[in-house]
Amino acid sequence: MTTTTPPRPRPFGRALCAMVTPFTAEGLLDLDGAQRLAERLVSEGCDGLVLSGTTGESPTTTDAEKSALVRAVAEAVGDRAAIVAGVGTADTRHSVELALDAEKAGAHGLLAVTPYYSKPPQDAVEAHFLTLADASGLPLALYDIPGRTGTRIEPETMLRLAGHPRIVAVKDCAYDLLGTQKVLARTDLAYYAGCDEYALALYAVGAAGYVSTVANVVPGLLRGVLDAFDAGDTGGAAHRQRRAVALIEAMMASGLPGSVTAKALLNSLGLPAGPVRAPLRPAGREVVDGLLAEYERLVAS
Template sequence: MTTTPSPSHPSRPSRPFGRALCAMITPFTTEGALDLDGAQRLAARLVAEGCDGLVLSGTTGESPTTTDEEKSRLVRAVREAVGDGVPIVAGVGTSDTRHTVELALAAEKAGADGLLVVTPYYSRPPQDAVEAHFREIADASGLPLALYDIPGRTGVRIEPDTMLRLAEHPRIVAVKDCSYDFLGAQKVISRTELAYYAGCEEHNLALYAVGGAGYISTVANVVPDRLRAVLDAFEAGDTPVSARLQQRATPLIELMMASGLPGTVTAKALLNELGLPAGPVRSPLRPADRQAIDGLLTAYQELTAD
């Protein structure tokens, strides 16, 4: 796994899992079983088209409806497909600390390079309990952790002051930020060595411009090269071009992520239309209807026309 040293923080890589990461869907067969062959083909395509790393069994990967065994099998299959040089981050977050530790150890054994750990959901723990939860998981495994801050789904966020304390743990190295608290994110970026990854595609360029590490993207399942081009242009010093590329991607981002359908549903709908591995979603999710699919296809075709 390659990393880029940080000029301001030379003691820790600033991009522990790369810059451009895809929150990969979990392909299923038409009967709803895990499609490991499809997962391998999709993973190889994503890497070939610009993804530095892959996040498995996150929100987009339908982690609430895949079994512990399926999660481990998925890591092993994708590792076989992409080799050792591509970072694989395994989603292991649950609402149960003990279960999360079990999943973390299983992911480590299966060959993951890092862990994505979401805030415990439904029980709405206070901040001291949130902090203790993450510390217990970081202590249990030898893998680096990315904290997943998505209060819109969990009901509890990781407050900036809690992030500052957690940043002191040697294995807590990154954040997937879906907090929609841009000021809070900048506060933590400026005061810690945590690698901040945008978890909301509309923030990819903005967060990168203020010191973020990159993104972990659902939309990258279908246009990995277009999203990476935004960061590449900024990295090359051409801010106007990077801004235009981000703006061009906005209609597809909006339809995939803010149309009232979960990103898993829209990503799988597009992948299926494009003849790429995806398959159905698992209940309680339901597939997109024809009208939604046609809108997604139009936005995709407009973005990829040139």
């Protein structure tokens, strides 16, 4: 006897790209480039775009730039993709201000990282996210990435936060598959793999999809992993995931941030990206050549 499990909520779609923030050669916000990149990503399979996240270099963009980016991308893609605005900061008041700005600018949802540097205890983490969820009418995704923030959203905290009607999703970069499954088993939170190498593994145990940096470069290939799995072709899904491993490793495990490697590849392919902002530095020629080699091997295979 076979049983079917009702599909989990997918408030922002399945295939989300953590989009880079294009800049001009002079380092200014490139809104035209952002619109062209967003259009390409959506046309090649992304049903959600995360703006001003880690890959979007949010620590070095101003509040006004963040709002302008949301407006420009919303104008470019309309309702063809969910626009999720990163509003996480180390300051609860500032995060609330960004959330309200994003709502006015046309975002469909919010993404908020755990407050960083101050290392708040779990009761303070919980209070921070509840304050943020109460501040606007938009659905909120929690961004659990302790490797950058220094603070985990512990599974028990996640279980309590899941009771808020506007806390609907998690971008999971905690590298804790057991903890993720515990929360999946006890809540309706939509989990999105935030680490490209985990995309299929989390999807197979009930995640809603992924938020991918590598999708800036190969959106269609990564979307194909989910499509194959949903069609019942689990072997094909695994094959597609394995095909992407070398590029994932080159972009995400080379010792450079994904924003640096993604922009290096996009620039080399003639796509909108531009420079990274200091303190980040552009990838060197040897790194760029290696990235291009992996990209070309992947698209040729």
